[in-house]
Amino acid sequence: MNAQYKKGVLELCVLSLLKKRDCYGYEISDYLSSHIDIADGTVYPILRKLKSDGLLTTYLQEESGGPPRKYYSLTSLGKETYEQDRAEYLDFAHTIEQLLEDNDHEEE
Amino acid sequence: MKKNEFLAKLTSVLEKNQVADAAEIIEEYAQHFAFKLADGYSEEEIAARLGDPEQLAMQYERGSSAATKGSGVLTKIGVGFADVFAGLFFLLLAAAGLVIAAAAIAFAAVGVCMIAGASPYSLIPSMPYWCGAIIGVSLVALGVLAAVGCIYYWALIRQLVRSFGRFQHNIIAAATGDPVLPSLPAHVQLAPKTNRRLRSLALIALLAFAVCFILAFVACVLSAGNIQFWHTWGWFGN
Structure with missing residues (x-):
């Protein structure tokens, strides 16, 4: 699928994952690239952007046998934005699905 | 690589x-x-x-030397001045809200007295009980209508204050280089369920008020035998 097209929904996927629990950067990258066909590195600039937009915060946590990991966590603004974007996306996706189906039927 | x-x-x-x-x-x-x-x-x-x-x-946002963080002191002073006027404006709005709430309580109280057939301190003009009771029901309905209006009005003021607060936050954030948050809508935000319930309550109250008011008028006219029944019952003295 078109790369530009995917990028828009990646933010939504990241927010959705972080709504469940806090994650460190590699976890998020691993999770997304195992579900969606994207380059592993794509997620880091997205995390950065979401943070500077105030949707995410980060904190460092010590792990046994390794450098401290940077965890990402949703802010209340992030939660608010997620709920709003989620509803908008689902509504949009539903409309497109309907539209494509209707046009397919007309062809027959 | x-x-x-x-x-x-x-x-x-x-x-x-x-x-x-x-x-x-x-x-x-x-x-x-x-x-x-x-x-x-x-x-x-x-x-x-x-x-x-x-x-x-x-993919990373380019930094620019111009976008350094400032303290935004001037902006904060300006916003502080604007706050005085906005504060007075909100106070005025809130006062009007209190008036609506008081009206709602007064309508309902008089209505209940009339239904109960009581006239505390002889404040309610004399009339046959059934005429009074129907007027009472219409007044209670009017009270409910005013109460629903009051809830909407307070929700509106609350949202206006929140929206103004966000607007102010963003002005200061823009001046100091902090992240700007999305602006909030300045109209009433109620859960769809609450909204539907309030709307049907308002419609029922309006209908009850209109029907009972007309019924009461007809009952008074028939009972007094005079279209200007208040003269027959000497409401305004003779």
């Missing part, structure tokens, strides 16, 4: 674009390599799966 080559390419573009906190960004990619190496991937494989380092670096 090896790890060092990847990170070097990334660093050079990040520095060229003056991206803030470049070291932090590079650290994140270095950790990515560490995790993948632990899983048994080779450096070349990891770099290939990460994507082109120069293109990745371009």
